[in-house]
């Protein structure tokens with residue numbers, strides 16, 4: 001199920017405050033690939049990710065997923081669509097502090113009034129090496145462990161795409177390496193496309209398709 005963006009743009013503010021964060025971006029992302037998007041701070045990376053994933057509405061253009069126009073959906077339908085088809089990993093881990101690791105992981109499924117698949121939960125948490133931490137609260141976990149909980153949460157609903165926005169931005173270099181390694185392997189293992197924003201060249205070089213963004217304009221990095 002490809003993700004297709006056509007002539008996407010995003011303009012913030014009006015008149016003298018006007019910022020063109022994204023300028024006429026068209027792209028098709030095929031299933032199962034690891035795609036990286038690299039670019040300097042303020043270049044429009046997060047804006048693009050928000051538009052591709054149904055978090056924020058574009059000023060112009062369309063996003064189709066499996067030929068369905070995402071922004072033609074109503075608010076409620078769109079948030080259910082997002083929860084069921086996409087997983088998210090952010091720089092700030094965004095775990096709920098009063099819930100255990102397991103409760104945080106299962107949240108997207110529980111919000112859909114479903115029960116988590118226990119066998120899959122076990123497989124996922126074993127894979128991410130956090131099985132022994134499931135009853136812990138986020139503040140009892142290291143940064144790397146918290147982000148691995150967030151990765152498990154991103155995968156629990158068996159999404160087709162994982163969107164990751166600078167997932168290692170708050171981690172030391174050792175935890176960064178582990179999280180990237182596990183996130184990329186887990187996406188393959190569980191069959192999800194991975195779209196990752198980074199400003200780390202070494203991380204983007206691990207991806208199968210490299211995109212770069214500059215002043216809101218997206219382009220392909222040709223492989224050497």
Ligand code: ADP
Nearest residue numbers: 012013019021040041042043044045046047048
């Ligand atoms: P990146 O993720 O590459 O650092 P962003 O997509 O967050 O960049 O931002 C792109 C541009 O849009 C920046 O100039 C930023 O200041 C502006 N911008 C982002 N969000 C908003 C907003 N909510 N209101 C106004 N301007 C914004």
Ligand code: MG
Nearest residue numbers: 045046047165
């Ligand atoms: Mg950003």
